Amino acid sequence: MPDHLFKPRMNEDISRRSYYGKFIFNSHFLIFLTIAAGVFLYTLLGALQTIEYSIWLDITAALIMSLLVLPGYRSLLKEADGLFLLPYEKRMGGYFKNADRYSLSLSVMKPVIGGAVAVLILSSGHDLPAVIVFAIISALFYMANFHIRKNAINTDLSNVTLLVTVFVMNILSLFLILQHVLWVILPVTLTYALSLYVKSRSHKVLDWNAFIEYEEVQLNRYYRNVSLFTNVSHVDKQFKRRKYLDRLLWKPKGKAFNKENMYEFLFYRTFARDHDLPMIILRLIIIFAVVMIWISNLYLSVIIVLFGIYIIVLQLSQIYTAQAYLLWPKVWPVKREYIQESYIAYSHKLVFVISLIFAIIFTVVHPVYFYAATVFPLWGYLINRVLSKGVYKKEKELSD
Amino acid sequence: MVLKINHLTGGYSKTPVIHDISMNIEKGEIVGLIGLNGAGKSTTIKHILGLLRPHSGEIRVSGMTMADDAENYRRQLGYIPEAPVLYEELTLKEHIQMTAMAYGIDEDIALGRADELLKIFRLKTKMDMFPTHFSKGMKQKVMLICAFLAKPELYIIDEPFLGLDPLGIDSLIDLMINERSQGRSILMSTHILATAEKYCDRFAIIDNGKMITVGTLDELREEFGMADKNLDEVYLEITGGSRENA
Numbered sequence: 001m002p003d004h005l006f007k008p009r010m011n012e013d014i015s016r017r018s019y020y021g022k023f024i025f026n027s028h029f030l031i032f033l034t035i036a037a038g039v040f041l042y043t044l045l046g047a048l049q050t051i052e053y054s055i056w057l058d059i060t061a062a063l064i065m066s067l068l069v070l071p072g073y074r075s076l077l078k079e080a081d082g083l084f085l086l087p088y089e090k091r092m093g094g095y096f097k098n099a100d101r102y103s104l105s106l107s108v109m110k111p112v113i114g115g116a117v118a119v120l121i122l123s124s125g126h127d128l129p130a131v132i133v134f135a136i137i138s139a140l141f142y143m144a145n146f147h148i149r150k151n152a153i154n155t156d157l158s159n160v161t162l163l164v165t166v167f168v169m170n171i172l173s174l175f176l177i178l179q180h181v182l183w184v185i186l187p188v189t190l191t192y193a194l195s196l197y198v199k200s201r202s203h204k205v206l207d208w209n210a211f212i213e214y215e216e217v218q219l220n221r222y223y224r225n226v227s228l229f230t231n232v233s234h235v236d237k238q239f240k241r242r243k244y245l246d247r248l249l250w251k252p253k254g255k256a257f258n259k260e261n262m263y264e265f266l267f268y269r270t271f272a273r274d275h276d277l278p279m280i281i282l283r284l285i286i287i288f289a290v291v292m293i294w295i296s297n298l299y300l301s302v303i304i305v306l307f308g309i310y311i312i313v314l315q316l317s318q319i320y321t322a323q324a325y326l327l328w329p330k331v332w333p334v335k336r337e338y339i340q341e342s343y344i345a346y347s348h349k350l351v352f353v354i355s356l357i358f359a360i361i362f363t364v365v366h367p368v369y370f371y372a373a374t375v376f377p378l379w380g381y382l383i384n385r386v387l388s389k390g391v392y393k394k395e396k397e398l399s400d
Numbered sequence: 401m402v403l404k405i406n407h408l409t410g411g412y413s414k415t416p417v418i419h420d421i422s423m424n425i426e427k428g429e430i431v432g433l434i435g436l437n438g439a440g441k442s443t444t445i446k447h448i449l450g451l452l453r454p455h456s457g458e459i460r461v462s463g464m465t466m467a468d469d470a471e472n473y474r475r476q477l478g479y480i481p482e483a484p485v486l487y488e489e490l491t492l493k494e495h496i497q498m499t500a501m502a503y504g505i506d507e508d509i510a511l512g513r514a515d516e517l518l519k520i521f522r523l524k525t526k527m528d529m530f531p532t533h534f535s536k537g538m539k540q541k542v543m544l545i546c547a548f549l550a551k552p553e554l555y556i557i558d559e560p561f562l563g564l565d566p567l568g569i570d571s572l573i574d575l576m577i578n579e580r581s582q583g584r585s586i587l588m589s590t591h592i593l594a595t596a597e598k599y600c601d602r603f604a605i606i607d608n609g610k611m612i613t614v615g616t617l618d619e620l621r622e623e624f625g626m627a628d629k630n631l632d633e634v635y636l637e638i639t640g641g642s643r644e645n646a
Contacts (some may be wrong), residue, residue, distance in 0.1 A: 266487070287430075326487075327485045328487075331474065334471070
């Protein structure tokens with residue numbers, strides 16, 4: 001029975017990915033991606049023509065590959081499996097083999113693209129055999145890392161520690177084999193040793209709970225990544241206390257302590273304590289800032305910031321969606337309109353601050369054209385209005 | 401009259417789950433809403449709260465319907481759901497502040513009222529913690545604190561004793577009696593019939609989406625010819641008989 005279970009689950013996962021893929025890779029994003037990829041290749045090839053070999057090129061190639069040869073594991077197990085599949089544990093071999101193949105295929109594009117970039121980088125200062133050895137070892141790492149990480153689920157080893165160990169091992173090995181091919185012994189030995197160590201720590205029987213939890217984390221991570229581009233109702237929200245931010249969180253006082261302000265009070269806390277959202281926004285700002293500095297082109301910088309603000313505003317609307325459908329706003333003696341009004345007040349303030357940060361970065365990169373930065377808060381305001389309206393409309397339709 | 405339900409028929413979709421329900425609750429009265437799983441208790445509660453729209457019939461709370469003045473209607477009600485519903489991102493103190501703002505209570509008054517309740521439920525030291533990290537019973541106590549600090553005219557409590565420790569149950573009963581003595585009313589759905597028998601003034605027995613009967617224990621005994629029987633026995637007789645007939 002378990003053998004027949006994987007295929008429908010895989011199809012379900014593929015349908016999910018194609019469903020959200022349509023939203024992510026919409027025409028606007030594809031245009032942006034094409035421009036960004038074109039600019040990236042153009043600048044990279046231009047730089048490689050003039051740049052002379054240095055150790056930093058090797059480090060960069062090793063870093064890129066080390067980051068991309070860490071495939072995730074998707075068992076597609078469900079919570080109920082811990083109960084219903086338990087008697088079939090010894091017959092789960094076929095299921096898990098299928099899961100291995102599917103997981104490896106899901107992540108394969110990243111090392112292929114990364115490998116192409118790394119090969120371009122290594123074309124300066126390395127001959128073909130060295131590049132081939134580099135590629136083979138990268139492929140070996142891809143497979144080995146997958147099995148090490150998968151086997152580690154059935155141990156008490158810390159996921160983070162293992163990930164860091166594997167990453168350090170990979171970057172060190174890949175860098176060293178670029179210095180001399182004989183270093184190839186190192187990755188082979190290290191990988192084999194680590195595999196044996198992980199296996200030695202493995203539980204005697206399958207830790208169903210660990211595998212199911214791992215799968216839940218992976219699925220949630222997928223939804224969170226998708227939620228960068230579109231609304232996802234499946235995201236299992238998690239929150240962090242972050243006591244150090246308490247002083248910064250606005251609280252209505254005196255006469256303002258009333259129902260008109262209660263949702264704004266709530267929204268600030270939802271944002272500040274969201275497990276991922278503040279960090280995602282921070283990361284997006286850093287990524288867009290780095291790209292802006294690297295490209296250093298006025299028009300592209302403006303496009304990048306506008307796109308960055310668009311993506312961030314899209315992120316913020318999930319907070320409204322999360323609150324509007326809860327039980328209490330339907331039970332409390334408070335007008336539902338206050339949720340919307342409070343969200344407008346909160347989100348415009350937040351978007352203004354984010355636009356301002358982008359404006360400052362832009363002004364630093366293009367000081368002569370500082371006045372162009374005035375368009376960012378305006379864009380933030382408009383895009384927030386447009387996107388929020390869509391969210392309100394959807395909520396109204398659902399509540400009707 | 402705090403609650404008056406007149407010939408209520410309703411449910412989650414076009415197919416009705418409850419049929420022609422009628423009952424009322426007077427000021428300062430505790431009424432037990434009793435029925436088997438799936439009898440229609442929660443559906444009735446959701447209709448009273450305005451979470452579902454009646455197919456026909458009318459619900460009045462303190463004389464007004466939801467359509468008359470939704471905000472004022474809701475202000476009369478305090479709801480404690482069977483499973484605690486909490487904001488994962490708010491501390492216990494912030495839950496109290498949110499409730500206070502929602503019911504238009506001054507912050508100091510709310511915190512003063514909450515202080516008493518926090519002592520009763522032994523949560524005073526947890527004010528700055530996320531209640532979502534609490535145990536099920538402690539979460540239920542947070543729900544109780546938020547509802548009781550609002551001091552509504554009618555408390556609607558779905559399975560109030562579920563998940564509470566014996567001390568918590570005792571404190572809740574004391575609170576309920578205290579609220580009754582102050583003229584507030586309580587509608588509670590419960591399966592703990594021994595406790596309900598002791599503290600409820602009347603019982604509304606619902607089965608298969610229909611109100612079988614409403615009355616005091618003596619009235620029920622008389623109606624079903626079961627003198628000297630306790631609520632458990634009366635209830636089993638009524639619902640057991642109806643199952644056999646179904």
